[in-house]
Amino acid sequence: MLKFECFFKLPRLALITLWLAYAFLGWYLSAHHIIWLVGAFITSVALAVVWKSSPLLERFTSLGSQGLFVVVSISLIISLSVASAITWTTSFTLFVIPFVSMVLAQVEMSFSGFDKLSTFLCLMFIATTGLAFGEVVDVNIFPSNRY
Numbered sequence: 001m002l003k004f005e006c007f008f009k010l011p012r013l014a015l016i017t018l019w020l021a022y023a024f025l026g027w028y029l030s031a032h033h034i035i036w037l038v039g040a041f042i043t044s045v046a047l048a049v050v051w052k053s054s055p056l057l058e059r060f061t062s063l064g065s066q067g068l069f070v071v072v073s074i075s076l077i078i079s080l081s082v083a084s085a086i087t088w089t090t091s092f093t094l095f096v097i098p099f100v101s102m103v104l105a106q107v108e109m110s111f112s113g114f115d116k117l118s119t120f121l122c123l124m125f126i127a128t129t130g131l132a133f134g135e136v137v138d139v140n141i142f143p144s145n146r147y
Contacts, residue, residue, distance in 0.1 A: 010122075011108035018105045018123065019130040021098040026134020028094055031144040102127070 102123060109119045138144055 009112045009114075011105065011112055014101070014105040014108040015122075015126055018098070018101040019126050019133075021101045022127045022130025023134040023137070025094055025098050026131035027138050027142075028090075028134070029131075030135045030138035098127075 105123055105126070106119055109122065114122070
């Protein structure tokens with residue numbers, strides 16, 4: 001059974017900061033359609049994982065040369081490096097601020113006496129609702145330019 005006294009010990013400022021950081025991150029990801037990039041990355045990782053276990057994929061990749069694979073891989077790495085160098089300030093803001101606010105909230109909750117599971121569940125709930133709120137803001141309140 002949950003103890004309701006622990007809800008009065010929540011570090012509100014740290015959790016509000018965490019929620020705002022993830023809400024901004026959710027809005028930015030939704031506004032700039034980065035979900036397509038994330039989806040392409042997850043798809044490519046999934047294909048790489050099942051590559052060796054699927055004879056169809058293995059046969060398909062054997063049709064191309066290894067030189068072509070190396071050239072495409074190196075060009076992709078260079079392109080991502082240049083893109084991240086150009087957008088360094090935005091990337092810094094979007095990834096460091098949520099990370100630092102997550103660490104702050106975790107430390108505050110551990111000082112307040114929460115166990116690891118409660119801290120993890122609370123921080124995940126706050127982060128998920130922040131990301132979802134950022135998406136809702138982009139879709140319904142301040143819509144960005146769509147395709």
